[in-house]
Amino acid sequence: MLAKSSTELVRQQNSALVLSALRRHGRLAHTEISDATGLASATISSITADLERARIIEKSEQQATVGRGRPRVLFSQRRNCGYLITVIISSDLIQYSLVDYAGTLLDRFSESRGEGGTAAFLAAISAGLERAVERSRIDRGSVLLVSVSSKGLAHPSEAVLVWSPVFGSQPVDFAAALKDGWHAKVILNNETLLVAGALLERQVKMQGGGEPVLAALSLGHSIGLGIARRVAGGVPEVSAPNFGHMLHMPNGGLCRCGARGCVEAYAGFYAILRAAFEVPVDTIPAKFVPVAEIDKIATRARQGNRMAQLAFRNAGAALGYGLSRLLSLHGHMPVFITGPGTRYQDLLQAGIEEGLAQTHVVRLGGMPGLTVVPDEPSLVFEGHLNLAFSIVDQDIIGSRQSMQAAGE
Amino acid sequence: MLAKSSTELVRQQNSALVLSALRRHGRLAHTEISDATGLASATISSITADLERARIIEKSEQQATVGRGRPRVLFSQRRNCGYLITVIISSDLIQYSLVDYAGTLLDRFSESRGEGGTAAFLAAISAGLERAVERSRIDRGSVLLVSVSSKGLAHPSEAVLVWSPVFGSQPVDFAAALKDGWHAKVILNNETLLVAGALLERQVKMQGGGEPVLAALSLGHSIGLGIARRVAGGVPEVSAPNFGHMLHMPNGGLCRCGARGCVEAYAGFYAILRAAFEVPVDTIPAKFVPVAEIDKIATRARQGNRMAQLAFRNAGAALGYGLSRLLSLHGHMPVFITGPGTRYQDLLQAGIEEGLAQTHVVRLGGMPGLTVVPDEPSLVFEGHLNLAFSIVDQDIIGSRQSMQAAGE
DNA sequence: AGCTTTTTTCTCGACAGTCGAGAAATTAGA
């Protein structure tokens, strides 16, 4: 059933619109907000007055005015309206970043992730968050959102890691672990989902439109994939299908997930290693492979070693076939390749194209755009901020009583 | 960018809500509408008055009142507010149905689809529509929407068939063909997409919720797949991925689409025929296989013939592997199997389950529900009505001037 | 300095919509 609407919801929607314009462009004057949102000047007056009363935005001290006329007053988010902590979990490190409500990075540090089970892991993260607020002497209560990212499968609605390379199908419940002590909301997303979201937002910013859908493919020890699309109304929608563990070949090589024949079992770093050294495909995969090891194989391949070349080519083919299936099931879209594996793009490319070329979608729609985007970490962080702030803004506006109460 | 909102949009949204409640439950009284939509009684008064003035709904003559109190006045759509024609294209027939605005079927007839190219085909459909309005003596101008369905790939936004079993990648542009002479809107959707939509709507009606996502798989000469999900706000979202021509096996059997190794090239009727008679897999597929032919193979399989059994088992496996990939890329969801191929379910089942069992998603989420739903044609028609009326209602409400003009 | 021009922000009244409360309508039963 559809939802009913009301005048109050209209104000909420339009307030969100104003805040998102502020997010996109930074400080804006009254007229600029009006232009960006399409709302009438009078409406902007009313909304900004509300938001200012509620201590969400503030007039920033006006910069040197240029031109004649009444000087503009620029609005921007109140920095200490609240804070956001992003937690980026990788195979060896956990990186914490503290960001204020205006989006500026206040503090960042990393801790190596220890051994132990999920309980110890969650405790470590809890301690890390503690450390983050202590270092910056911030009130715990003013942390509005903790945004966590990891490889693996995140639950679509709750902050639970359903499957991960390290803990397997043992669930990791971030929401439960940070329930007491923190009244902040916790969200968890797949890392490559964030990359896809960041890439889409970049496209919107660059050319104000562009293709409304794209895929991000992250190559490394494991294989990640995110899809981002702008649906009707301009709202971005992101998802992270289980691409790395989609079936590539029935009864194929053993994968870290325990299944056989996954894409990752052919295209992940450990799989390339396994193939290059002609180890049987049902060998238990290596826990961790240093990049230097893969670099060596790549060098041999570039020098003409057939076995090394074949390992990369087969990895590429696994990706290519997988992508062809992705396009079949999600429609034609450009693919952006990122992650440490992009340095072997020259060795993978042929296999990828071979895998793609055969299928019906590609014959119909042509070869999809394949673009290498090297700087994955900053994309991940960007994705965190995009998603987190859209949620924070929504929440702040949604809790009307905060806007009323602060106003009296 | 998000869209701005206004009080007028609120009215539109709530009017749509009222109309959709009327669609779901048939005639409703003032209070019932209020209950169903959650809108205040006063709002219902205002909206129904508007819609009545605009000659979109009408008070139906009250039925025998039951109980005390002021008698209810029931609202329903004005039957002759407009008409809808559905065109269901199958491999040998084209079926036309004329439906009035209240959703009752006024007329239905079928014509055999002739030979010839796309131009002749479109001309035949144009003539068929002509015949539909003549038979019922209806004004062409009062046909609000023509809803066409076919197997194959429909363009996501325009009424163009991008690929079809019969015409291949030669595009069939319904919108262009019916541009002059008809001022009705034309929409085109994949047949199995409509089935998925109908199944979702049935679930909503039955248990007022249920799983928010499902897949419909249609087995026949070709393989169709539709996905339907209820997204935030309760709006249904449907899509028809190119499942039948997703890659099943690299360098595999020749498919009707010209590519090699598609799912259909193993699970379509012609593929089962090919496998049962041990014809080489690169044989040009048969144009059309009578069901009787496949029935014979099924009988042999049930009597113990190994080759026939294998043909079905391999078809099942192709479907199972395909479904496992579907679940990997679209998340876990129940699958409803329909189409003429369901009569061989006993022979396919083992292969399907074998194909599904191996993968990571299934290991994590368990075997998806596999339900056979036999009556495909009525699902297709239901899907047509659901989708078409939601569009028609939206359009009628959207064109405000019609509501104002009729009111003076 | 004082006036004009220009640009931006703010304010006011008109208009559209929803909601709650209670009035009006209408029937069944005492």
Next chain:
DNA sequence: TCTAATTTCTCGACTGTCGAGAAAAAAGCT
């Protein structure tokens, strides 16, 4: 005939958007 029950309708309060024009404030010109 009266009363209770039930539904529909109406009124005023409230929230929200919008256009027009007033007010503010700086730069340029005389």
